[in-house]
Amino acid sequence: MEIKHILPSDIEKTSLGIIKQELTQMGKTLPDDTEATVIRVIHTTADFEYADTMMFSEGAVEKGLEAIKNGAHIVTDTNMALSGISKKTLARFGGEVHCFMADEEVAKEAKERNVTRAYVSMEKAAKLGVPIIYAIGNAPTALIKLKELMDEGYRPELIIGVSVGFVNVVEAKELIINNDKDVPYIVNRGRKGGSGVAAAICNSLLYKLYR
């Protein structure tokens, strides 16, 4: 195996080209509106399974883009995703990225109530009083809380549900896919997901608007 010489500026373009080519070879065609998002997730994970498991509600990408253009904030449940999301790009449209997981008050309240910090974080986010895109890369309890908040009348702009893991992850994602409140979603069905996937999905939307 030989190391190929390639200019730094060409690496990403070449990678995205390889992904598209292999998807074609696999006989997978992706809809125009969701293609860039799925490809960016595959770029982040090198896992083509995402082409089959990522679920988008009708018009989810377009609604996400509109929300960003209207200044929506992004709330995530991991500091890794916070670190990976292009905060500068979001800021161009007036939004900020938040993660309350390391917040001491959140930790204290979670302990007192014997719920997860992610659960309390969602309550805190919903009280911000701004339009929010949720990017959940870890805790299924965040998705469960969002479902409860939606049942009480709360409406996120978009839910990116890509929790990863083995306990209530599959189930919590189905709650979002099956939400009857017309809340747009981008969910990776099954166990897989993660902070990197959450950040990649956010960035795929942001890069559609500015790069």
Next chain:
Amino acid sequence: MEIKHILPSDIEKTSLGIIKQELTQMGKTLPDDTEATVIRVIHTTADFEYADTMMFSEGAVEKGLEAIKNGAHIVTDTNMALSGISKKTLARFGGEVHCFMADEEVAKEAKERNVTRAYVSMEKAAKLGVPIIYAIGNAPTALIKLKELMDEGYRPELIIGVSVGFVNVVEAKELIINNDKDVPYIVNRGRKGGSGVAAAICNSLLYKLYR
């Protein structure tokens, strides 16, 4: 599908138990020294393929633990991995986590030399003059540079090579696996890896020492 009621404090333990059980069902047995690391990577990705593709040089885990106990620093090529690695635990042993990817001087030099920022970051790290564990979750060019530095006599304490992607990723990891300098490695063979995987491997070592 029903959401299971489970205490926040039991989620991780339950998840790790499910992973062990499924590995057993698949007929996969992992060596005692590497098991915790592989399981933590599966916990982070929900991808059991890692049980087959993670390669450890002889005694790599033990050598990594010794390095941490002796105050080794960790250098990573992504701010997401930096965010995910347990910096408090490393600090107990005197180490710090560094990522130079957002460093302005690194960016400037990379542009002038037409190499990647990751490449320049490795040169900068090697000059720190402290024992270093490298945790490479993204850029194969970081691994390629580390190989060059090793050929010039430089010796990392451990290389965690879990770059992800499609251009030179497979090849760069093989360079580390085939290094003839006896530098210990933990490498995920193939295209898969990522910042989350890099952080999970570091944390699996740190949690063996203190949790």
